[in-house]
Amino acid sequence: MRRHLHAERHIRRTGTRLAAGALVLACALLAGPVAARPSNVVSLNICTDQLAIQLLEPDRIASVSFLAADPHYSVVADKAEQFHLNRGRAEAILRLDPDLVLAGTYTSPATVRLLRRLGYEVVQVPPPRDLAAAREQIRTVADALGVPDRGERLIARIDRRLARAAPEGSHARRPVAAVYEANGVTPGRGELAHAVLHAAGLRNLAARRGLRNLAPLPLEALVMADPAVLVFVSRRDAPPSQAQNLLAHPALAALKQRAAVAVVPPALWSCGGPQLARAVERLAQARARALAAPEATR
Amino acid sequence: MIAAAPRLPVFAAALGALTLLAAVGSMLVGPAGLAPQAVLRGLFTADADTVALVVQQIRLPRTVLAAGIGAVLGLSGAALQGYLRNPLAEPGLIGVTGAAALGAVLMLYTGASQSFALALPAGGMVGAMLAVLLVLLLAGRAADTLTLILAGVAVTSFASALTSLALNLAPSPFAALEIVFWLLGSLSGRSLEHVALALPFMLVGGALIVSTARALDALALGEDAAQSLGFRLGAVRWRLVLGTALAVGAATAVAGAIGFVGLVVPHVLRPLVGHKPSALLPVSALGGAVLLLLADILVRVITPAQELKLGVVTALIGAPFFFTLVIKSRRRLA
Numbered sequence: 001m002r003r004h005l006h007a008e009r010h011i012r013r014t015g016t017r018l019a020a021g022a023l024v025l026a027c028a029l030l031a032g033p034v035a036a037r038p039s040n041v042v043s044l045n046i047c048t049d050q051l052a053i054q055l056l057e058p059d060r061i062a063s064v065s066f067l068a069a070d071p072h073y074s075v076v077a078d079k080a081e082q083f084h085l086n087r088g089r090a091e092a093i094l095r096l097d098p099d100l101v102l103a104g105t106y107t108s109p110a111t112v113r114l115l116r117r118l119g120y121e122v123v124q125v126p127p128p129r130d131l132a133a134a135r136e137q138i139r140t141v142a143d144a145l146g147v148p149d150r151g152e153r154l155i156a157r158i159d160r161r162l163a164r165a166a167p168e169g170s171h172a173r174r175p176v177a178a179v180y181e182a183n184g185v186t187p188g189r190g191e192l193a194h195a196v197l198h199a200a201g202l203r204n205l206a207a208r209r210g211l212r213n214l215a216p217l218p219l220e221a222l223v224m225a226d227p228a229v230l231v232f233v234s235r236r237d238a239p240p241s242q243a244q245n246l247l248a249h250p251a252l253a254a255l256k257q258r259a260a261v262a263v264v265p266p267a268l269w270s271c272g273g274p275q276l277a278r279a280v281e282r283l284a285q286a287r288a289r290a291l292a293a294p295e296a297t298r
Numbered sequence: 299m300i301a302a303a304p305r306l307p308v309f310a311a312a313l314g315a316l317t318l319l320a321a322v323g324s325m326l327v328g329p330a331g332l333a334p335q336a337v338l339r340g341l342f343t344a345d346a347d348t349v350a351l352v353v354q355q356i357r358l359p360r361t362v363l364a365a366g367i368g369a370v371l372g373l374s375g376a377a378l379q380g381y382l383r384n385p386l387a388e389p390g391l392i393g394v395t396g397a398a399a400l401g402a403v404l405m406l407y408t409g410a411s412q413s414f415a416l417a418l419p420a421g422g423m424v425g426a427m428l429a430v431l432l433v434l435l436l437a438g439r440a441a442d443t444l445t446l447i448l449a450g451v452a453v454t455s456f457a458s459a460l461t462s463l464a465l466n467l468a469p470s471p472f473a474a475l476e477i478v479f480w481l482l483g484s485l486s487g488r489s490l491e492h493v494a495l496a497l498p499f500m501l502v503g504g505a506l507i508v509s510t511a512r513a514l515d516a517l518a519l520g521e522d523a524a525q526s527l528g529f530r531l532g533a534v535r536w537r538l539v540l541g542t543a544l545a546v547g548a549a550t551a552v553a554g555a556i557g558f559v560g561l562v563v564p565h566v567l568r569p570l571v572g573h574k575p576s577a578l579l580p581v582s583a584l585g586g587a588v589l590l591l592l593a594d595i596l597v598r599v600i601t602p603a604q605e606l607k608l609g610v611v612t613a614l615i616g617a618p619f620f621f622t623l624v625i626k627s628r629r630r631l632a
Contacts, residue, residue: 182472184487216604218329219487223351240409242479243472246487251355254346 037146038100038121044088044111045104046073047271048125051141052102053079054273055150062096065107072235075267075275090114100144127270130195131162134272154274161277167201167284175290177202177229177283178222180252183243186217196269196276200283202229223251228290230259231283233266260293262286306577309570313584317365320591324361327598328352359490362497364594365587367485367553370500370507370545372586373579375560376567377507380514380575381538382437384446385565385623389546390557392446393453394429398550399480400457400464401425405551407468419495422551427543429453434539443627482609483554485594492552503545504583506537514575556608558616559586565619589615 041056042063043049049068052061053076066087067073068080086092088108093101098120103112105126115122123144128134135155142151177197179186187193188204188211197204205227206217238244246252268279325337330352332340340353371389378387389395405411405421436449461480465473513534516524521531550556563585564578571577593611600606 218602220328220330220352220356223348223356224330226348239469239473240406240412241468241470241472242406242476242487244470245406249355249487250489250491251351254351254355 038098038144040097040099041102041145042086042093042096042098042100043068043102044086044093045102045107045125047104047127047137048102048141049080050074050076050271050273051138052145054154055142055147056145058082062098063093071267073266073270075273077267094118102141102144128192128272129190130192131199131272131276134158134192134276137272158272158274158276161274162199162280165277165280165284166199167287169201171201173291174201174203175228175287176205176208176225177231177286178205178217178225178227179231179233180217180222180247181214181233182238182241182247184216184219184222184246185214186211186222188212188215192272193264193269196279197231197283199276200280201287202283219246219249219251223255226255227259228293229262229283229286230256231262231264231286233264235265260286260289306571306581309567310581310584313581313588317584317587317591320588320595321361321365323595324364324591325353325357327595328357329598329602355489359488359493360485360594361591362493363485363488363553364591366493366497366500367549367556368559368586368588368590369583370504370549370586371556371559371590372563372582372584373504373507374542374546375586376564376575376578376582377510377514377538378542378560379564380578381510381517381535382446383518384443385627386443386447386561388558388560389426389542390555390560391454392429392433392450393457394426394433394542394546395550395555395557396454396457396461397429397432398422398426398547399555400461401428401547402551403461403464403480407464407470407473415491415495419499419548419551422549423499423543423547425457426547426550427539429457430539430542434535478607480554482607482613483550483556484597484605484607485553486597486605488552496548496552499544499548503541503543503548506541507545508579510534510538510541511576511579514579518573518575554607554609556590556612558612558619559589561623562612562616562619563589565623 037060039060040062041052041060043052043061044065046065046067049064052064053068058079061083063084063086064080066085068083069077069085071077074080084096088111090111093111093115101112101115101120101122103122103124105124112122112124123140125137125140126133128137135158138151138155139148142148142154179193179197186206188206188209190213194204194207205222205225206215209217209221211217232247234244234247262282262285264279264282268275268282325341326332326334332349332352336349337353337357340349341358343350375388378389378392379385381387399422401421401424402418403421405417411418411421432453433446433449436452437446458481462477465477465480468474513524513529516527516529517531517534525531564582567581567585568578571581589612590608593608593615596611597606597608
C-alpha cells in the first residue's frame, strides 16, 4: 500500500515536470525562430526604426531609415546617426545581409517583395491607427526582436506617462481642435493623431466633418469652423513650397490670433512610443488656454 | 468688318456684363456654403469675423486673379495672333507661360521669394521675356505656322524639363508633387498677397499691349503700309514683347501655366467683332476673364474636396478647338 502510494506520487511528480517541460517547449515553439535575438537588424520604416533603437542593443542594429536621423520625424535622431541610414533600396539592404528586416505595411513594397523572395525574414507592421494599435505595434516589433519583456515595459511606461499627461475633466468639456498640415490636409478618424487629440481632451474637427485618414480640408471650411485650438505639425524653417506657403495664408494668420495654437511635430505623434505623452501634454496646454480664453473673444 | 464696327460697343457691353456676372458667381461658390446676403455683407464689412475672412481673404483674391489672369491671357493671345499674323500664336503654345513658370519656380523653391517677395513675379516676367525673344528669334515675324509652333514646342518642352528638374532638386519634400500646379495652373490657396504681387504688373503689361492696337491694325495691311502710316515697328515690337512678358509672366508666377485661354477666346470672338486687332483686343480681354472665371467656378463645383487644376478645364475646352483649327488649316493647305 505504502509502496503503491509512493509510486503514485512519483508518477504525479514526473507528470508535473513533464507538463512544465511541455509548456516551456510550447512557448519556445510559439515564439518561433525569433526567440533567438536577431543580431543584424535592418529597419525600413520610421516607426520600426525608433522601436528598434529603443528596444535593442545598438550593435544588433545594422541600418535604420534616413528619417530616423531627422529630428522632425524621430525622437531618437541623435542615436540614429551612428547607424547606416537606408532609403529603402533593396541593393543597399542586401549588402548588409540582415537576419531580420522590419518594414511598414506601405514602406518600399518592391524592396519587401524582393527580400522575401530571396528568403530574408521580413516583419511588416501597419501604421498605428490608434493607441491600442500603437501598443500592438510595439508588441509585434518587440517579439520579432526577441525582447518581448522590454516591449511590455515600454508599453507600461507609455501608459503611465499618458495617464499623467491627460488633462482633468477632459470628458466634460472638449474644445474643437483642427490640425492643419502643409497642402491643407488634416488627420481624421483612423489616424493616430486623432486618438492623441482625443486623449488630450479635444474634439477633432476633421472627424466631426466625417473625414477619415489624412484628408484635404478646404481653407474656407477651416475658417468657418473657427476652431478653439489650432494645431500645426511643421517647423517654421521648412523649405519653401506651395504646400508650405498655404500655412502662411492671411486668412489662417487671422484664425491663429483667435485660437490657441499648438505645434506638434510628426516625431511626437506619428508612431507609438513614450513621446505620445509629450504630444498630449502640448495639446492639453493649448486646451487649457482655449478654455481660459473669454468666450467673448471667440 | 465695316458691319462689325457698330456692333462692337454692344458686344463689349454684353461681355462686360457677363464678366461681372461670372465674378459674382465666383464670389458665391465655395466649400463654406455662404448665402448671397452673407457674402455681400462679408465683402463690405470692416469686422474680422469668419464670413468676412472667407469672403475678403479667400474668395476675393481668387475672383480678382481669375478675372485678371483670364483678361491678360485673352489679350496677349489676340495681340500675338495679330502681330505674328498667325492663328496659333498664344502665350501657352509659343512657350511663354512655360518659361514664366520656370522662372517663378526658380525663385520660389530656392527661397529667393521668401526673402524678397517681388522675386516671384520678377522670375516669371524674366522667364516670359526670354521665351518671347527666343521665339521671335527662332521663328521671326510672319513665320509660317509650322515654324512658329515648332519654336513654341521647343521652348515649352525645354522649359518644362527644366521646371521638373528644379522641382526634383528642390529641398522641400512637396516640391516634386507641385509640378502639376506649375504645368496646369490653379488659383487654390491664393491670397491678396498674390494679387498685390501680380496685378500691378498685369495692369502695366496689359496697357502696353493695348497701346499697340492701332499699330496692329496698320500691320494687318503689311509692314510697308504700317511704316508709311507713321508706326515705328521696332517700338511696337518692344511694347508687345514687354507687355506680354510683364502680364503673362506675373500672372503665371502666381497661378501656374494656364493654357488655351489665349487661343480660344480670340477665335470665338473674331467672327463676332471682325478681324481688326483694335476691336478684338478689348473684347478678348473681357472674354478671357469670363472664360477663366467660369473655369475656376467649375473646378470648385466638380470636385469640391480636391479641386481640379485650372489647366485641366481650359484644356478640355481648348483642345477640341485646337483640333478644329488643325483641320481648318489642313483644308487650306490642301
